[in-house]
Amino acid sequence: MKIDPHVHCRDGKQSYKETIAHAFMVADAQGVEKFFDMPNTDPPITTEEHIKERLKLVPEKRLEDYYIWIGVTSDENQIREAVKCVENYKNVVGLKMFAGKSVGDLTVLEKNDQRKVYKTLAGLGYKGVIAVHCEKESLIKGELWDPKNPVTHSKSRPKRAEIKSVKDQIELAKKTGFAGTLHICHITCPESVESVEQARKEISVTCGVTPHHVLWDQKMQKRPDGLLYKMNPPLRDKKTVAGLLECVKSGKIDWIETDYAPHPVGEKMFEPFMSGYPSLYLYKDFVENFLPSIGVSKELIEKMTYGNIARVFENKLK
Numbered sequence: 001m002k003i004d005p006h007v008h009c010r011d012g013k014q015s016y017k018e019t020i021a022h023a024f025m026v027a028d029a030q031g032v033e034k035f036f037d038m039p040n041t042d043p044p045i046t047t048e049e050h051i052k053e054r055l056k057l058v059p060e061k062r063l064e065d066y067y068i069w070i071g072v073t074s075d076e077n078q079i080r081e082a083v084k085c086v087e088n089y090k091n092v093v094g095l096k097m098f099a100g101k102s103v104g105d106l107t108v109l110e111k112n113d114q115r116k117v118y119k120t121l122a123g124l125g126y127k128g129v130i131a132v133h134c135e136k137e138s139l140i141k142g143e144l145w146d147p148k149n150p151v152t153h154s155k156s157r158p159k160r161a162e163i164k165s166v167k168d169q170i171e172l173a174k175k176t177g178f179a180g181t182l183h184i185c186h187i188t189c190p191e192s193v194e195s196v197e198q199a200r201k202e203i204s205v206t207c208g209v210t211p212h213h214v215l216w217d218q219k220m221q222k223r224p225d226g227l228l229y230k231m232n233p234p235l236r237d238k239k240t241v242a243g244l245l246e247c248v249k250s251g252k253i254d255w256i257e258t259d260y261a262p263h264p265v266g267e268k269m270f271e272p273f274m275s276g277y278p279s280l281y282l283y284k285d286f287v288e289n290f291l292p293s294i295g296v297s298k299e300l301i302e303k304m305t306y307g308n309i310a311r312v313f314e315n316k317l318k
């Protein structure tokens with residue numbers, strides 16, 4: 001059994017990008033049985049009504065394999081409703097917070113608002129998972145991005161934006177008495193992994209890595225098709241990638257999540273130069289060939305593709 005806890009199926013208005021039904025076809029071909037879909041759709045998924053509508057789009061035979069993260073905002077009533085959905089719907093696997101702006105408008109950018117989220121969750125006694133996209137908005141330098149020189153994307157979203165955001169989330173979870181599990185999505189910097197390692201002593205915290213952040217560095221953006229390699233967080237420099245690989249090898253990363261985010265080639269190579277890579281297509285080769293080739297043990301691969309995920313989402317997956 002293999003699970004991908006981070007895919008963007010879109011569907012609805014964005015069916016031209018991807019649909020739940022087609023994402024299952026890709027997953028099947030890649031040896032992935034179940035996946036967790038993300039809520040930054042158009043419109044975003046933040047209410048019980050949205051969840052009901054979403055579940056109607058799932059092929060009936062795959063309802064046992066489909067899970068969705070519900071988005072959180074800084075609105076207390078919305079957070080309460082989202083928590084109820086996690087409690088009442090087996091398919092709603094946890095909460096997702098975008099602490100930095102990526103694709104879509106579902107964001108909680110200010111640290112004070114993020115604090116409100118953790119505080120509200122602590123008050124509600126929420127014991128589930130909150131998955132966070134960590135890139136601190138105030139450290140992102142959008143003005144550096146130049147589509148004629150795609151590698152500027154990596155420069156506009158520097159490592160420190162992730163490292164600082166990860167520190168913020170850990171600090172807020174600790175200080176507010178948040179009692180659930182904090183999951184750091186698609187971690188890219190060894191420094192962020194070290195923060196997670198330190199925090200494990202005090203709080204329940206996990207992190208995931210994508211195939212693309214381990215396989216490639218930012219030079220990929222210097223190719224003629226470099227715009228295809230624009231994603232958030234961005235590809236990093238060679239040294240950072242080597243460091244991240246060591247973190248994978250030493251078992252410091254809880255799981256592999258593809259952050260599968262397909263867009264039409266035209267939307268990536270031309271305006272609006274969308275961010276996102278369809279990394280579920282990399283999955284099988286990554287876990288069956290690449291990871292063993294660099295000496296990652298079978299046991300560790302099993303944990304990163306299933307075991308650790310099954311442990312954290314025990315009540316959802318049984």
Ligand SMILES: [Zn+2]
Pocket residue numbers: 006008038259261
């Ligand atoms: Zn994502």
